[in-house]
Amino acid sequence: MKENKENKKTEDERIVRILSKDIEGKTKVYPGLTKIKGVSWALSNAVCKKLKFDGSKKIGGLTEKEVETISKFIKNPEIPSYLMNRRADPETGENKHLNGSDLELQKEFDIKKLKKIKSYKGYRHASGLPLRGQRTKSHFRTNRRKGSGIKKKKIQEK
Numbered sequence: 001m002k003e004n005k006e007n008k009k010t011e012d013e014r015i016v017r018i019l020s021k022d023i024e025g026k027t028k029v030y031p032g033l034t035k036i037k038g039v040s041w042a043l044s045n046a047v048c049k050k051l052k053f054d055g056s057k058k059i060g061g062l063t064e065k066e067v068e069t070i071s072k073f074i075k076n077p078e079i080p081s082y083l084m085n086r087r088a089d090p091e092t093g094e095n096k097h098l099n100g101s102d103l104e105l106q107k108e109f110d111i112k113k114l115k116k117i118k119s120y121k122g123y124r125h126a127s128g129l130p131l132r133g134q135r136t137k138s139h140f141r142t143n144r145r146k147g148s149g150i151k152k153k154k155i156q157e158k
Contacts, residue, residue, distance in 0.1 A: 016060065019100050029056070038097070074099060084096060086098050
């Protein structure tokens with residue numbers, strides 16, 4: 001009985017690494033997978049359904065083989081195209097699903113491309129303003145733009 005309790009304790013304390021992201025062992029599989037960059041709730045649910053995992057099982061309780069199958073599935077998901085995060089890629093025209101550092105790099109390249117072709121979105125990115133039509137009268141005043149008002153001279157005492 002003691003061995004079972006000790007084993008349970010180590011499962012909860014264990015940290016599982018999936019696709020270069022550390023996930024605490026006490027979190028459940030379904031919400032735990034969403035901590036990986038590029039994995040949404042819908043994809044996490046699809047992983048649990050396709051691989052027939054219990055979504056309420058703790059991540060610390062997964063075996064190494066199960067963790068490996070999850071990471072392989074997330075790298076090359078066999079899911080409908082509407083769940084993928086890069087549909088009709090502009091360069092290749094195919095549906096892809098990116099995650100982790102690949103997703104961050106692709107996002108940076110897309111923003112650089114918008115700036116290079118000098119599109120409206122590119123100008124807004126370059127100037128640090130909102131892209132999607134939000135109002136700027138009262139919001140989006142960051143520290144960078146605070147210094148562009150009237151500056152008072154300091155009174156020097158004699």
